[in-house]
Amino acid sequence: MPDxxxxxxxxxxxxxxxxxxxxxxxxxxxxxYIGYLGNLINRLFGVPFxxxxxxxxxxxxxxxxxxxxxxxxxxxxxxxxxxxxxxLLSGGTxxxxxxxxxxxxxxxxxxxxxxxxxxxxPLTMVVGAVATAxxxxxxxxxxxxxxxxxxxxxMVTLSATSGAFFGGYMSWDIYRMLVRSRVVSSFRNHEIxxxxxxxxxxxxxxxVVLALLVCGVYYYTAVYDxxxxxxxxxxxxxxxxxxxxxxxxxxxxxxxxxxxxxxxxTYVPPQEYTGVPFSIVLEQAKPExxxxxxxxxxxxxxxxxxxxxxxLLEDQxxxxxxxxxxxxxxxxGYDGSYWVRRVTRxxxx
Amino acid sequence: xxxKVSYHKGYAGLHRVTPMANVxxxxxxxxxxxxxxxxxxxxxxxxxxIGLLVISGERVGSFLSKTRFVLLFxxxxxxxxxxxxxxxxxxxxxxFVVTDCGLLAGAQMAFRFLVIFSSSILFVLVTDPxxxxxxxxxxxxxxxxxxxxxxxxxxxxxxxxxxxxVRDAQQVRGINTSIHGFxxxxxxIRYTLFxxxxxxxxxxxxxxxxxxxxxxxxxxxxxxxxxEHWQRADWAVLFLFCLLLATSALARKYAWL
Numbered sequence: 180m181p182d183x184x185x186x187x188x189x190x191x192x193x194x195x196x197x198x199x200x201x202x203x204x205x206x207x208x209x210x211x212y213i214g215y216l217g218n219l220i221n222r223l224f225g226v227p228f229x230x231x232x233x234x235x236x237x238x239x240x241x242x243x244x245x246x247x248x249x250x251x252x253x254x255x256x257x258x259x260x261x262x263x264x265x266x267l268l269s270g271g272t273x274x275x276x277x278x279x280x281x282x283x284x285x286x287x288x289x290x291x292x293x294x295x296x297x298x299x300x301p302l303t304m305v306v307g308a309v310a311t312a313x314x315x316x317x318x319x320x321x322x323x324x325x326x327x328x329x330x331x332x333x334m335v336t337l338s339a340t341s342g343a344f345f346g347g348y349m350s351w352d353i354y355r356m357l358v359r360s361r362v363v364s365s366f367r368n369h370e371i372x373x374x375x376x377x378x379x380x381x382x383x384x385x386x387v388v389l390a391l392l393v394c395g396v397y398y399y400t401a402v403y404d405x406x407x408x409x410x411x412x413x414x415x416x417x418x419x420x421x422x423x424x425x426x427x428x429x430x431x432x433x434x435x436x437x438x439x440x441x442x443x444x445t446y447v448p449p450q451e452y453t454g455v456p457f458s459i460v461l462e463q464a465k466p467e468x469x470x471x472x473x474x475x476x477x478x479x480x481x482x483x484x485x486x487x488x489x490x491l492l493e494d495q496x497x498x499x500x501x502x503x504x505x506x507x508x509x510x511x512g513y514d515g516s517y518w519v520r521r522v523t524r525x526x527x528x
Numbered sequence: 529x530x531x532k533v534s535y536h537k538g539y540a541g542l543h544r545v546t547p548m549a550n551v552x553x554x555x556x557x558x559x560x561x562x563x564x565x566x567x568x569x570x571x572x573x574x575x576x577x578i579g580l581l582v583i584s585g586e587r588v589g590s591f592l593s594k595t596r597f598v599l600l601f602x603x604x605x606x607x608x609x610x611x612x613x614x615x616x617x618x619x620x621x622x623x624f625v626v627t628d629c630g631l632l633a634g635a636q637m638a639f640r641f642l643v644i645f646s647s648s649i650l651f652v653l654v655t656d657p658x659x660x661x662x663x664x665x666x667x668x669x670x671x672x673x674x675x676x677x678x679x680x681x682x683x684x685x686x687x688x689x690x691x692x693x694v695r696d697a698q699q700v701r702g703i704n705t706s707i708h709g710f711x712x713x714x715x716x717i718r719y720t721l722f723x724x725x726x727x728x729x730x731x732x733x734x735x736x737x738x739x740x741x742x743x744x745x746x747x748x749x750x751x752x753x754x755x756e757h758w759q760r761a762d763w764a765v766l767f768l769f770c771l772l773l774a775t776s777a778l779a780r781k782y783a784w785l
Contacts, residue, residue: 191672193736193739193740193744193745194732194733194736196672196673196675196676196679196736197679197732197735197736197739198729198732199676200675200676200677200679200680200683201679201680201683201728201729201731201732202728203676203680204679204680204681204682204683204684204686204687204728205683205687205724205725205728207680207684208684208687208688208691209687209691209720209721209724212691212720216713216716216717220713234713234717237717237721240721244725257673257676261676261677261680262680264677264680265677265680265681265684267648267651267652268534268535268652268655268657268660268681269534269684270533270534270649270652272597273645274644274645274647274648274649275554275558275644275647275648275651276644276648321562321640321644322605322637322640322641323605323608323609323637327612345717349717353721353722353725356722357725357726357729360726362726362729362730363729415629418617419617420617421617421628421629
């Protein structure tokens with residue numbers, strides 16, 4: 180028996196699927212045109228690259244249009260993935276990364292537009308801005324991880340402004356034009372002009388979502404290091420001989436101390452800890468004259484700051500210990516907050 | 529600008545491999561350059577890409593000429609990283625600071641970009657888009673959604689033609705679409721995007737009705753005209769994929785240079 184409910188189970192109906200395919204194709208084909216415009220703008224500003232972000236919003240326009248025209252969650256994501264693959268197969272200028280970028284942009288459009296059932300210009304502009312800005316953060320995470328945050332912030336602002344205008348405003352404008360000219364009369368256009376339920380509530384929700392999103396992106400791109408080797412620590416900063424500390428190479432230096440951990444909420448009674456003296460680890464890196472601050476950083480971004488390097492170099496009781504396969508700082512004589520677990524970096528300033 | 533790269537039929541190397549195996553290989557390259565911290569691994573992967581290009585019957589000279597812009601951007605990435613990172617031993621200090629960590633990070637990023645882009649080009653050159661679109665269905669994605677890619681790829685030549693028509697029409701009517709400011713930019717976008725979009729949207733209904741008339745979407749599964757079968761070359765690619773994963777993991781674990 181044929182499965183007649185198949186179409187009903189589907190997220191998008193047939194006409195919407197065709198629309199998604201069409202918008203993805205236009206987006207993919209016109210990416211070359213947008214690249215050409217970007218080059219013209221770069222030439223206008225006299226820079227080799229970067230100014231093209233002024234029209235980055237045009238890449239998100241198609242995703243927003245798909246979401247606005249279908250009013251279905253998932254349509255922008257599907258358009259994004261398809262557009263990315265079309266762009267890749269058309270020999271686009273970004274390689275396979277464009278599939279990831281378009282997917283994230285589509286997802287953000289779907290989530291953002293899902294905040295309110297009512298279509299509104301401010302929401303469309305904000306969603307356009309956020310989705311477009313995500314491309315800068317992804318590029319930063321993949322290619323520009325060491326570049327100044329101020330530069331990235333500038334590019335994000337440029338990109339978000341473009342997204343708000345060329346993505347948000349333009350999709351809104353095109354949608355109205357299409358409705359007026361009855362080109363899309365068969366799509367769900369009846370919701371335009373419906374009274375808002377509570378704009379303040381929506382803005383507040385959007386604000387919270389945006390804040391969480393920005394914090395999340397910052398944490399996962401700039402702080403969290405999921406691929407850090409468990410038993411190694413990078414010793415870097417104002418040093419004459421920065422190196423990577425490997426616990427297995429230091430087994431002949433291991434000592435045992437007895438210490439108790441006193442934290443604001445944790446107390447561990449005196450017990451024995453075995454590890455390599457932190458002073459030897461620091462000495463090996465030959466700190467530069469004038470260096471004072473030592474930051475001990477964990478893989479999740481947590482860090483303890485020691486203001487006096489010289490006292491650390493003299494202290495033989497502070498250890499780097501191997502605890503359940505991960506390195507841990509045993510900061511004997513210091514508050515519990517200085518006992519850093521899962522240490523991956525030590526930065527001397 | 530990057531010269532246009534597109535698939536062309538071939539019978540050697542990766543041309544003989546199924547599209548999904550090529551996707552797997554591309555993923556392997558990505559994992560290797562994103563996970564592995566080693567410059568040597570990245571260099572090795574780049575050489576592997578070049579080797580696969582040669583095996584697949586592509587000309588390296590043509591490939592390099594197509595990627596001139598990429599090499600230039602790789603240099604820009606290298607300089608950006610080298611001047612931004614201040615950690616490590618100072619090698620040069622003349623108004624700006626260059627450290628060994630900065631140079632290392634610059635080389636990492638430049639190679640990362642080079643490998644991602646060159647492997648993408650390799651993928652595009654050896655993967656038939658139509659076969660790829662149909663293969664997606666075979667890995668379990670509902671055909672209603674995998675067909676979106678098939679349809680989208682069908683639209684591409686249509687929109688390319690429409691785009692040329694629109695640009696020609698602009699020239700015939702004497703519309704100035706050159707960019708001398710924000711107004712010019714807006715005018716260029718408005719006169720190019722709107723006609724293209726409207727001409728496409730006018731066809732949505734007829735295509736959807738035509739597909740419905742052929743009972744598209746009636747059944748949960750549909751018959752496949754051409755089924756991809758894994759051959760020896762696909763298993764070799766799978767082996768290469770596993771090798772890339774293992775090398776990346778080892779490079780990560782033992783912090784290879």
